Amino acid sequence: MIDLRLAREHPDLVKASQRARGADESRVDELLATDAARREAVKRADDLRAEQKAASQAVKKATPEERPAVLDRAKALAAQVKQAEEALRAADSALRDAHLRIPNVVAGDVPPGGEDDAVTMRTVGEVPQYDFPVRDHLEIGEALGAIDMERGAKVAGARFYFLTGPGALLEFALAQLAISRAVAAGFTPVVAPALVRPEAMEGTGFLGEHDEEVYRVERDGLYLVGTSEVALAGMRAGEVLDLSAGPLRYAGWSSCFRREAGSYGKDTRGIIRVHWFDKVEMFSFCAPAEAAAEHLRLLAWEEEFLQALELPYRVVDIAAGDLGTSAARKYDIEAWFPSQSTYRELTSTSDCTTFQARRLGIRYRDADGRNQTAATLNGTLCAVARTIACLLEVHQRADGSVSVPKALRPWLGGAEALTPGMDLAGAVPPA
RNA sequence: GGAGGCUUCGCCUAGUCCGGUCUAUGGCGCCGCACUGCUAAUGCGGUUUGGGUUAAUCCCCAUCCCGGGUUCAAAUCCCGGAGCCUCCGCCA
Numbered sequence: 001m002i003d004l005r006l007a008r009e010h011p012d013l014v015k016a017s018q019r020a021r022g023a024d025e026s027r028v029d030e031l032l033a034t035d036a037a038r039r040e041a042v043k044r045a046d047d048l049r050a051e052q053k054a055a056s057q058a059v060k061k062a063t064p065e066e067r068p069a070v071l072d073r074a075k076a077l078a079a080q081v082k083q084a085e086e087a088l089r090a091a092d093s094a095l096r097d098a099h100l101r102i103p104n105v106v107a108g109d110v111p112p113g114g115e116d117d118a119v120t121m122r123t124v125g126e127v128p129q130y131d132f133p134v135r136d137h138l139e140i141g142e143a144l145g146a147i148d149m150e151r152g153a154k155v156a157g158a159r160f161y162f163l164t165g166p167g168a169l170l171e172f173a174l175a176q177l178a179i180s181r182a183v184a185a186g187f188t189p190v191v192a193p194a195l196v197r198p199e200a201m202e203g204t205g206f207l208g209e210h211d212e213e214v215y216r217v218e219r220d221g222l223y224l225v226g227t228s229e230v231a232l233a234g235m236r237a238g239e240v241l242d243l244s245a246g247p248l249r250y251a252g253w254s255s256c257f258r259r260e261a262g263s264y265g266k267d268t269r270g271i272i273r274v275h276w277f278d279k280v281e282m283f284s285f286c287a288p289a290e291a292a293a294e295h296l297r298l299l300a301w302e303e304e305f306l307q308a309l310e311l312p313y314r315v316v317d318i319a320a321g322d323l324g325t326s327a328a329r330k331y332d333i334e335a336w337f338p339s340q341s342t343y344r345e346l347t348s349t350s351d352c353t354t355f356q357a358r359r360l361g362i363r364y365r366d367a368d369g370r371n372q373t374a375a376t377l378n379g380t381l382c383a384v385a386r387t388i389a390c391l392l393e394v395h396q397r398a399d400g401s402v403s404v405p406k407a408l409r410p411w412l413g414g415a416e417a418l419t420p421g422m423d424l425a426g427a428v429p430p431a
Numbered sequence: 432g433g434a435g436g437c438u439u440c441g442c443c444u445a446g447u448c449c450g451g452u453c454u455a456u457g458g459c460g461c462c463g464c465a466c467u468g469c470u471a472a473u474g475c476g477g478u479u480u481g482g483g484u485u486a487a488u489c490c491c492c493a494u495c496c497c498g499g500g501u502u503c504a505a506a507u508c509c510c511g512g513a514g515c516c517u518c519c520g521c522c523a
Binding site for chain 2: 039042043045046047049050052053055056057058059060070071072073074075076077078197371
């Protein structure tokens with residue numbers, strides 16, 4: 001939810017944001033109209049309630065002779081209050097609807113345009129050259145005994161997979177590396193629920209336009225999260241945070257589930273686009289004034305992680321029309337996939353400013369002791385499946401083995417490469 | 432899955448049986464003031480969170496886990512839900 005006060009005082013700003021997103025500008029006027037109508041309804045209901053309260057007190061004090069008349073008046077007022085409250089409820093929900101229909105106000109310097117208008121900020125690392133026919137991650141993974149799509153489909157359907165042998169070890173190694181680096185950077189590590197209540201889902205903005213993407217567990221009224229962001233944001237919902245020592249940072253580990261509706265035919269091969277994967281997600285609560293700087297810090301941690309994995313990548317600044325509902329600004333990191341000769345999204349970090357926190361009731365006490373809405377930010381540290389895909393491709397060698405980047409070796413028993421038929425006992429940290 | 436208990440303004444707590452005096456008690460903590468060479472102690476006052484209104488104050492409304500209901504009137508009565516705790520069953 002955007003800041004209502006901003007909409008009242010600077011409707012032009014919000015309208016400009018809507019235009020930049022390619023969204024409907026008239027929604028701002030709808031918001032203001034419903035806001036005015038609600039305030040009117042509030043006043044009417046409050047005034048009537050005050051009157052009725054007084055009338056109700058009078059009933060008690062009335063003499064037996066006065067009583068019937070006083071009681072009649074109280075009853076009449078009660079009926080009016082009931083009506084006014086119904087009108088208020090309607091006005092409230094009209095405002096809420098209009099409010100929810102407006103996505104976050106985009107940051108001022110976000111590139112204009114849509115999906116194809118992301119601006120490349122920098123490209124890091126050399127695009128690798130191979131003097132042998134490049135294989136894609138699935139071919140490599142199958143040869144290694146690391147990925148089993150066929151049996152994944154047998155057990156769970158399309159876009160499911162097994163990570164086996166070195167693939168499974170790679171997942172744990174990546175998890176360890178990601179969590180270790182996050183903790184070293186001051187994050188609190190968290191293992192988060194993957195199944196959440198609707199409020200958490202709604203609060204993070206995933207039940208709006210992305211409703212189709214979400215798995216619902218009908219029987220229990222719960223949802224499978226598409227990212228740990230949902231659980232991490234929900235974790236502090238309704239709380240007043242102490243941000244006096246700076247941002248509150250969590251590194252969450254959880255499985256993520258996505259229906260991938262509307263992506264038929266896209267990335268059908270391998271584990272680049274799957275219904276389920278595990279992820280280490282960074283999440284930060286901070287004062288709104290600090291959000292933009294914090295955003296760059298999250299981006300820097302993402303970059304350092306990819307550098308540690310020795311993966312070439314580029315950083316792109318996502319254009320206004322391609323931002324999610326909650327994001328005021330978003331940077332993606334796209335890593336090089338040799339089999340596709342292109343950069344593909346590996347991580348993504350969003351500054352949601354106060355948009356999520358307002359809906360989730362997450363506040364902090366400012367220097368004057370006033371409660372203010374906090375800002376929330378999130379960023380992928382490591383989406384495991386896709387990272388494995390990228391690692392296998394970039395670090396592949398002519399003989400079908402895959403070299404292990406140095407940073408990952410401690411978590412793989414020092415192994416310098418993954419090779420078909422390798423002895424797995426040599427690829428685990430000391431027991 | 433079954434049975435029972437609990438949830439009150441930062442924390443603890445009174446009030447709930449029997450509806451109005453609850454504009455919610457007291458303690459702790461916190462803030463201000465007074466007293467005092469200083470500190471401590473003491474005294475006095477303040478201290479939930481939202482919304483409406485306002486230049487600001489005042490004021491008004493809501494808020495006793497959440498949502499409904501009964502009633503002129505609900506912390507209090509009724510129904511539904513959530514969370515916590517205990518016990519039984521089951522389970523990794």
